[in-house]
Amino acid sequence: MSATARLASFIATSSWADVPVSVRHDAKRSLLNWLGCAIGGANAPSVDLAIESLAPFSGPAQASVINRGRRFDVATTAVINGVSSSVLDFDDTHLQTVIHPSVPVASATLALAEHLAVPGEALMDAFTIGIEAACKVGNAISPEHYAAGWHVTSTCGVIGAAAACARLLKLDELQAAHAIGMACSQSAGLSEMLGSPTRMFNMGHAARSGFMAAWYASKGIASSARALEAPRGFGNAFTTRCDWSALTDTLGVTWELAANAFKPYPCGIVVHPVIDGCLLLRERHAIAAGAIERVEATVNPAVQVIMSHPEPADGMRSKVSAEHCIAVAMVRGAAGVQQFTDAVVRDPAVAALRRRARLLCSDAMAKDAASVCVVMKDGTRHETLVAHAKGSAEVPLTDAELEEKFRSLVAHGRHPGDASRMIGMMWALEAARDAGVVARA
Amino acid sequence: MSATARLASFIATSSWADVPVSVRHDAKRSLLNWLGCAIGGANAPSVDLAIESLAPFSGPAQASVINRGRRFDVATTAVINGVSSSVLDFDDTHLQTVIHPSVPVASATLALAEHLAVPGEALMDAFTIGIEAACKVGNAISPEHYAAGWHVTSTCGVIGAAAACARLLKLDELQAAHAIGMACSQSAGLSEMLGSPTRMFNMGHAARSGFMAAWYASKGIASSARALEAPRGFGNAFTTRCDWSALTDTLGVTWELAANAFKPYPCGIVVHPVIDGCLLLRERHAIAAGAIERVEATVNPAVQVIMSHPEPADGMRSKVSAEHCIAVAMVRGAAGVQQFTDAVVRDPAVAALRRRARLLCSDAMAKDAASVCVVMKDGTRHETLVAHAKGSAEVPLTDAELEEKFRSLVAHGRHPGDASRMIGMMWALEAARDAGVVARA
Numbered sequence: 102m103s104a105t106a107r108l109a110s111f112i113a114t115s116s117w118a119d120v121p122v123s124v125r126h127d128a129k130r131s132l133l134n135w136l137g138c139a140i141g142g143a144n145a146p147s148v149d150l151a152i153e154s155l156a157p158f159s160g161p162a163q164a165s166v167i168n169r170g171r172r173f174d175v176a177t178t179a180v181i182n183g184v185s186s187s188v189l190d191f192d193d194t195h196l197q198t199v200i201h202p203s204v205p206v207a208s209a210t211l212a213l214a215e216h217l218a219v220p221g222e223a224l225m226d227a228f229t230i231g232i233e234a235a236c237k238v239g240n241a242i243s244p245e246h247y248a249a250g251w252h253v254t255s256t257c258g259v260i261g262a263a264a265a266c267a268r269l270l271k272l273d274e275l276q277a278a279h280a281i282g283m284a285c286s287q288s289a290g291l292s293e294m295l296g297s298p299t300r301m302f303n304m305g306h307a308a309r310s311g312f313m314a315a316w317y318a319s320k321g322i323a324s325s326a327r328a329l330e331a332p333r334g335f336g337n338a339f340t341t342r343c344d345w346s347a348l349t350d351t352l353g354v355t356w357e358l359a360a361n362a363f364k365p366y367p368c369g370i371v372v373h374p375v376i377d378g379c380l381l382l383r384e385r386h387a388i389a390a391g392a393i394e395r396v397e398a399t400v401n402p403a404v405q406v407i408m409s410h411p412e413p414a415d416g417m418r419s420k421v422s423a424e425h426c427i428a429v430a431m432v433r434g435a436a437g438v439q440q441f442t443d444a445v446v447r448d449p450a451v452a453a454l455r456r457r458a459r460l461l462c463s464d465a466m467a468k469d470a471a472s473v474c475v476v477m478k479d480g481t482r483h484e485t486l487v488a489h490a491k492g493s494a495e496v497p498l499t500d501a502e503l504e505e506k507f508r509s510l511v512a513h514g515r516h517p518g519d520a521s522r523m524i525g526m527m528w529a530l531e532a533a534r535d536a537g538v539v540a541r542a
Numbered sequence: 543m544s545a546t547a548r549l550a551s552f553i554a555t556s557s558w559a560d561v562p563v564s565v566r567h568d569a570k571r572s573l574l575n576w577l578g579c580a581i582g583g584a585n586a587p588s589v590d591l592a593i594e595s596l597a598p599f600s601g602p603a604q605a606s607v608i609n610r611g612r613r614f615d616v617a618t619t620a621v622i623n624g625v626s627s628s629v630l631d632f633d634d635t636h637l638q639t640v641i642h643p644s645v646p647v648a649s650a651t652l653a654l655a656e657h658l659a660v661p662g663e664a665l666m667d668a669f670t671i672g673i674e675a676a677c678k679v680g681n682a683i684s685p686e687h688y689a690a691g692w693h694v695t696s697t698c699g700v701i702g703a704a705a706a707c708a709r710l711l712k713l714d715e716l717q718a719a720h721a722i723g724m725a726c727s728q729s730a731g732l733s734e735m736l737g738s739p740t741r742m743f744n745m746g747h748a749a750r751s752g753f754m755a756a757w758y759a760s761k762g763i764a765s766s767a768r769a770l771e772a773p774r775g776f777g778n779a780f781t782t783r784c785d786w787s788a789l790t791d792t793l794g795v796t797w798e799l800a801a802n803a804f805k806p807y808p809c810g811i812v813v814h815p816v817i818d819g820c821l822l823l824r825e826r827h828a829i830a831a832g833a834i835e836r837v838e839a840t841v842n843p844a845v846q847v848i849m850s851h852p853e854p855a856d857g858m859r860s861k862v863s864a865e866h867c868i869a870v871a872m873v874r875g876a877a878g879v880q881q882f883t884d885a886v887v888r889d890p891a892v893a894a895l896r897r898r899a900r901l902l903c904s905d906a907m908a909k910d911a912a913s914v915c916v917v918m919k920d921g922t923r924h925e926t927l928v929a930h931a932k933g934s935a936e937v938p939l940t941d942a943e944l945e946e947k948f949r950s951l952v953a954h955g956r957h958p959g960d961a962s963r964m965i966g967m968m969w970a971l972e973a974a975r976d977a978g979v980v981a982r983a
Contacts, residue, residue: 147763154754154761158615160599174599250774252727279740286693286740287747289730291766293774299720299727299765302758306728306751313595317743320595322588324740325732333691333734 104241104329104336104345108234109278111352112267117226119353125531127358128229130500133507133527134193134363135203136167136539139186140518141438141510143168147298151184151305164212165540168514175212176309179262183208183305189438190420191367191510195357196494198239198253201304202361205258206231208308210265214536217269221533227268229358231311235261236357237348238329246340247292255290255303256339262311270319275326282324283314285335363498365491365506366436368420371404371468374490375423378473379430382483390432390450392477395457398427399472402462411455416442428454431475437509469493518542545682545770545777545786549675550719552793553708558667560794566972568799569670571941574948574968575634575804576644577608577980580627581959582879582951584609588739592625592746605653606981609955616653617750620703624649624746630879631861632808632951636798637935639680639694642745643802646699647672649749651706655977658710662974668709670799672752676702677798678789679770687781688733696731696744697780703752711760716767723765724755726776804939806932806947807877809861810849812909815931816841816864819914820871823924831873831891833918836898839868840913843903852896857883869895872916878950910934959983 102110142148143166152171160174166181173181186192187204195202210231214224239246239257247253263284267277287310290303318324329335329345336343366376375398382388398404400423410422419425419441428451429440445451466472474484489495491502498506504524511520523542526533533539543551583589584607593612601615607622614622627633628645636643651672655665680687680698688694704725708718728751731744759765770776770786777784807817816839823829839845841864851863860866860882869892870881886892907913910931916924930936932943939947945965952961964983967974974980 150758150761150763154758154763158601158604158617160601160615163599174601176599250779282735282738283740283743286732286735286744287730289728289751291727291769291775291779293766293769293772293776294723294727297723297764297766299724299763302724302763303727310730310747317591317595320591322591322595322740322743323738325734325738328732328734331734334732335734338691338732 102349103327104348105278105281105327107349107352108264108281109274112230112264112277113272113274115230115353117222120229121356124229124356124358125225127361128225129527129530130503131193131203131232131358131361132207132228132530133503133524135186135207136527136542137507137510138189138192139167139182140514141191142185142188144515145185145188147188147301148181148185151181155180163216165215167540168516175216176312178212179209179308179312180305182212183308184301187301187304189367191364191438193361193363195236195239195360196362197360198236198243199247200236200239200257201254202232202235202258202261204304205255205307205311206235206261206265208305209262209312210269211536211540213266213269213312215540218535218537219269221530221536223269224536224539225530227265230268231261231265232358232361233352233356234264237352241345241347242336242340242343245342249340250292251339252290252292252295252303255307256288258304258307259288259311260284262308263314266312266315267318270315272315272318276318278326279322279324280315280318282326282328283317284311285328286324287314288335288339360494362492362494363503363506365498365502366426367438367441368426368436369408371401372408372423372426373492374469374471374487375400375404375473376426376430376436377487377491378471378485379427380434381485382473382475383431383434386483388431388475388483390454393431393454393457394476394478395459396427396431397459397461397474397476399461399463399466401466401468402464403468405460405462409460411458413446416446419446423460424455424458427458438513439509543790544768545789546719546722546768548790548793549705549722550715553671553705553718554713554715556671556794558663561670562797565670565797565799566666568802569666570968570971571944572634572644572673572799572802573648573669573971574944574965576627576648577968577983578948578951579630579633580608580623581955582632583626583629585956586626586629588629588742589622589626592622596621604657606656608981609957616657617753619653620650620749620753621746623653624749625742628742628745630808632805632879634802634804636677636680636801637803638801639677639684640688641677641680641698642695643673643676643699643702645745646696646748646752647676647702647706649746650703650753651710652977652981654707654710654753656981659976659978660710662971662977664710665977665980666971668706671709672702672706673799673802674793674797675705678793682786682788683777683781683784686783690781691733692780693731693733693736693744696748697729699745699748700729700752701725703749704755707753707756708759711756713756713759717759719767720763720765721756721759723767723769724758725752726769727765728755729776729780801935803933803935804944804947806939806943808879808882809867809877812842812844813849813864813867814933815910815912815928816845816914817867817871817877818928818932819912819926820868821875822926823914823916824872824875827924829872829916829924831895834872834895834898835917835919836900837868837872838900838902838915838917840902840904840907842907842909843905844909846901846903850901852899854887857887860887864901865896865899868899879954880950
């Protein structure tokens with residue numbers, strides 16, 4: 102069976118009952134993390150701009166912008182929630198492809214699910230299919246696709262969003278193939294834009310275009326039924342090499358949702374093991390920041406190359422400052438969204454410790470590992486080795502850690518809500534009669 | 543100056559007064575042809591589906607769907623007019639790149655111009671900039687880009703639509719660069735979809751995404767300011783070879799609008815010289831179809847390969863039947879939109895002559911040339927050689943022929959209107975106080 106036909110069949114005929122219980126739980130973990138990011142990101146200036154830009158062209162109030170009290174049509178809402186859930190750069194990562202799959206898939210799926218007022222289980226089912234579609238397509242074309250300059254989260258995300266919405270709309274196999282085809286023909290996004298707000302709009306537009314692709318197909322608009330593998334199709338145009346067996350042989354057999362990882366800290370991922378070490382030593386030895394002479398972190402050279410910025414200008418740039426990460430971990434005992442604001446960057450205690458942070462490079466150190474040594478003013482040395490960072494494939498975030506991340510994102514949001522109630526709602530999502538409760542959380 | 547900066551400068555600082563008078567007239571010719579196609583295509587089933595699909599998510603009535611009496615928000619209207627103006631496959635062709643530039647550019651520009659209620663001259667100015675942007679970018683990446691499987695009308699059209707709308711929105715150079723950047727990051731469309739209705743939606747979405755890119759930039763949303771030439775930018779991702787000097791050295795110096803060609807017949811272009819020959823002989827010798835023994839057309843082999851279909855099933859497929867084209871030219875004395883309907887395909891006189899049409903291939907015959915010989919039942923032979931088809935670069939349609947084409951499209955439209963009044967309005971477009979008169983024609 103060809104790749105497109107196989108994916109269409111998965112969308113149209115796979116059974117939720119066949120999804121392993123652990124994968125269903127993984128779906129809820131991914132949705133909880135995505136919702137937290139959207140809540141926490143809701144007050145970002147880019148979200149204001151997205152709403153201001155789109156409102157004049159928006160249709161009826163069908164779906165909710167997360168944590169903004171605004172409702173727009175499904176397509177517009179998908180764009181805005183795509184922006185808010187990606188703006189903090191705190192969303193999930195499918196490590197094999199570097200796709201952040203929930204942003205495009207959940208932004209489209211939840212908006213449509215709310216509009217259709219389907220049960221929570223239908224949302225989970227469609228979301229699962231969308232994540233698998235995006236990531237399996239990504240596996241088939243990686244790493245050459247990303248290397249060619251494509252923003253893989255949006256280029257594959259549009260296919261995932263289309264797959265999820267096709268499922269919600271109960272498309273048959275041919276319609277689902279046409280939805281995939283339209284999505285392939287709307288797939289877009291350049292990695293050149295990753296340093297600008299267009300990054301978030303790439304993902305928001307992927308959500309929108311994926312929804313529209315499924316919607317058009319539901320109305321009978323045809324496309325190619327072999328969009329992925331055709332000689333002039335998606336694989337040919339978007340990558341120099343693809344292996345569709347990575348999709349056809351594994352869809353519904355292995356689950357990409359189970360390999361979806363969550364960042365514990367909203368900053369450059371290479372410094373995460375250093376933060377782990379700092380937090381561990383601070384707690385274990387009850388370290389007071391004022392008593393620290395210096396912090397020495399032995400790291401993979403990538404940390405030095407990407408993240409040595411001892412004097413970040415503002416909160417945004419502190420997210421790529423290893424020294425700032427070390428400082429807030431030691432001074433504040435945390436490295437969550439609240440620790441990367443302009444105010445914290447200007448905090449004299451944090452600034453002082455940034456200047457006492459040292460990066461020592463070692464080629465022998467893996468990218469998800471680090472050794473941290475805190476040298477106290479009295480000469481005492483506290484040391485630890487972090488073999489795998491929290492949030493890596495080896496040490497995934499526990500449910501409790503995900504909940505803690507969610508709470509901190511809710512506290513950071515525009516209208517801080519009842520995080521415990523929302524967490525309870527997400528863990529019991531399959532029992533919800535109306536998936537819209539998530540969007541209106 | 544880099545390609546992006548050069549294009550942004552052209553958008554922000556070029557002067558309408560510097561556009562040659564002949565190019566301004568070419569702009570009106572292209573707009574007249576585009577409007578005719580949109581009017582004639584307005585009753586196609588794909589337009590019904592586009593309206594049905596988009597209406598539930600559409601915003602306020604800001605712009606008019608051509609010849610449908612419906613108004614939607616600017617972005618939605620751009621999609622629908624993109625579908626209607628391309629559905630007959632009768633739109634313009636920039637021969638060097640095979641871009642059909644007016645569909646994405648005019649669909650976006652007119653919708654925004656109507657919403658802003660700008661004068662006719664501002665519409666012409668923005669449209670001209672958009673066509674130049676799309677085609678100059680196309681020149682820089684052709685033919686490798688199309689060969690890689692991209693639907694060049696949509697991939698370059700989105701940039702043209704963004705350029706035109708950026709001009710209407712009076713963006714400065716940096717904003718215009720960001721509009722180009724967002725457009726590059728929304729550029730999409732696979733040629734795999736050319737055989738399906740997704741073809742028209744590719745172009746409609748290019749119009750929409752181009753408009754939105756300019757609109758976002760007007761609101762201050764940033765992108766890359768070197769989207770075309772950056773190492774991970776548009777040129778790198780979308781083609782194996784590009785030469786940006788084809789843009790930087792010629793923008794505002796040579797004019798692609800002057801090289802924009804118009805089809806006289808809404809069918810496969812390779813058979814056009816045969817139709818020319820048939821119509822000429824029919825008129826010159828007052829040939830009655832019933833007296834014809836057979837028609838022999840000596841053609842480039844491409845005609846045989848692409849268009850030998852003596853028994854087309856319906857009106858849609860008769861457009862790629864050389865035999866049907868010969869038959870309607872001889873029986874009806876015309877090959878306009880009215881001659882490619884299901885009813886005409888079933889006409890016994892047309893069907894009879896289709897079976898009397900013969901294609902004789904000759905490698906010596908150029909693609910825009912043909913020799914036609916009509917053999918009468920009495921043995922008389924009428925022959926002619928067409929060196930260049932009407933509508934080719936060598937024999938562009940005259941204004942009178944364009945008007946005739948426009949009239950036939952209006953007659954074919956959903957609500958046939960006063961073609962003469964509309965033609966007069968288009969030739970006097972620079973004097974119109976409100977460009978919206980075109981959209982409401």
